[in-house]
Amino acid sequence: MQRLSPLDALFLHRDSPDAPRQIASLVLLEPGQRPLDYDSLVRVITDRLDLVPRYRQLPRHVPGGVGLPVWVDDEHFDITLHVRRSALPRPGTMDALHELVGRLIARRLDHDRPLWELYLIEGLEDGKSALLFKAHQALVDGSHTVDLAQVLLEETDEIRDLPHDEWAPRPSPAGTKLTLSSLLGQVEHPRELIANATYRTEQVLSALPVPAGDAGMTGPLAAPLSRHRRFATASASLDDLRRVRDEHGGTVNDVILAVVAGGLRGWLLTRAEPVSAATSFRALVPMSVKLKGAEDDSLPTSLGSRVRGNLLSLPVGETNAVVRLHQVSYALKGHRETGDAVSAQTLADLPGFATSTFHAVGARVAEHEASRQYQLVVTNVPGPQESVYMAGQRLAQVFPAIPLTGRRTVAIGITTYRGRAYVGIVADREAVPDVDVLAQCIEEAVDELVETVSSRRRAPRGRQRPERKAGG
Structure with a gap:
């Protein structure tokens, strides 16, 4: 019988109809x-x-x-309550898929059942199908538990036969036993007493009318959350992003964050929002650092590294795309020069397709550091550049969906896979009805930077480079 950590317990406590604490991934499969x-x-x-x-x-x-x-076995576990199917109306467009995903990620998970769902979505155009994974933030911690998508992935289209034992649930302990065990544990282990006291304090603070860190948050990315979501996607050639990096310096991650800044700028202008030279958004950008020891035990762990939240001021008011890139690169220079940063190549070479787990841990970091008064979460995780498969089907595209919390109306996740960077944007349905415009502006921000590259030809839109590795 394992207890939830104070952070996981707090995720459960904070879970609400207008802010469900769940991470999601949308995977498009090629027809096989x-x-x-x-x-x-x-x-x-x-x-x-x-x-x-x-x-x-x-x-x-x-x-x-x-x-x-505490975690207990579900004595009535039924996998068909978790693996579900849905279908799009003809002709199965991406817009219809976005609409469906927006509805599905807005639904809270049932706390009386294991905290995950998987939807098989059929009826996409060109004969494709999709899988939508949903898991509660209390479930996937990147250390004891990884995302289900990771254990489903294979390097070939052959489905491996794994040793399988017939599962039988362990009886759930009686309430009196749970109470006595908790009290005894706190007497014998003071850390459990401190952990419970911390959890109780956080419960009180999270019940305040204005959550910690949200006071004073205003502007186009801040509003009370509704119970509904919108979802949009964008993508870019990884070769294009590398060309920009090679021309102007920095890393691919710097380029991607500069693209996000440019996309936000373009989106604000379409809304006739006031944009001045000083306009910026504070973004929390989770980044992996090397394991150091006890002094880093407070940081969430994921697959051999710890993840730390970096605050970055996105220079939305800067009119010049190259200057925006230099400002982002300079702001992140300190992180790279510590020597603790984990390179994109190292993450991409980890066994399995670990991106969904890293996004989940990044969302945990954002929740853990909500008091730092940021306006936007941006997770960027490099994945493998060779094809991977799931249930015998080759993955075509992968889009993360990061949860919204507090008064933050937009969250952005990026995954690189097979020569492209895939952007998933989650937005509050009422506060940001034009999230599709934001997605278009992000793609236009890529074009804007690529046009600054001298004497180089841009890779054709949509072209895949399966044998190239993701680089930093």
């Missing part, structure tokens, strides 16, 4: 010789749930709140 069907998908997932036992568990609160909640 063997179309993916629902029954096959259920079988593949069932075989791999042994690798992530937390996906058959649910959180149970200790009576009287005398201790942190």
Whole structure:
């Protein structure tokens, strides 16, 4: 019986209809010789749930709140309640897919069942299908539990047969046993007492009318959240981003963040928002750092590194795209020069397709550091540049969906895969009805930077470079 950490317990406490604490990933699959069907998908997932036992568990609160909640087996676990199917109306356009994803990511997960869902979405144009993964922030911590998508991925289209034991749930402990165990644990281990006290304090603070860190937040990226979401996507050639890096310096990550700044600038101008030379947005950008030891134990861990939130002022008011890039690169120079930064190449070469787990950990960092008064979360995770497969189907595109919290009405996630950078944008449906315009402006910001590259030809839009590695 394992207890939730204070942070995970707080995720559960803060989960609400207008701010569900769940991370999502949208995966588009290429049509294969063997179309993916629902029954096959259920079988593949069932075989791999042994690798992530937390996906058959649910959180149970200790009576009287005398201790942190604990993970217990779901005695009535039914995988068909978690693996679901949906279909788009013809002709199955990306706009229709965006609309469906926006509705699905807005729905809270049921706390009386294991905290995840997976949707098989059929009926996309060109014979494609899609998978939408949803997992609660309390579920995927990058250390004890990784994202389900990671254990489903393969390097070939052959579905491996894994050893599989028939699962039987362990009986849930009685309430009195949970209470006594919690009290005894706090007596024997003072750290548990401190952890529970911290959790109780955070519960009180999170119940305040204005969440910590949100006071005074105004502007186009700040508003009370509704219960509904919009979702939009954009993409760019990784070769184009590398050309910009080679021409102007910095890293691909710098270029991507400068593109986000340029996209936000263009979006504000379409809205006739006031934009001056001093206009900027404070973005929290989670970045991996090397494991150092006990002094870094407060940082969330993911796959061999720790993840720290870096505050970055996005220079939205700067009119010159190259100057914007130099300002971003200079602001992040300190992070690179510490010697603790983990390179994009190192992350991309990790076994498996770890991007979904890193995005989940990045969202945890953003929630953990909400008091730093940032206006926007931007997660950027490099993935493999060779093809990977899921349930026998090759992945075509991968878009992260980062949750909204506090009064932050937009969250942006970027994943690089097979020669392209894929951008997923989550927005509050009422506050940002024009999120599709923001996605278009981000692609136009890429074009703006590419046009500054001298004596180089731009890679054709949409062209894949499967054998190239993601570089920093």
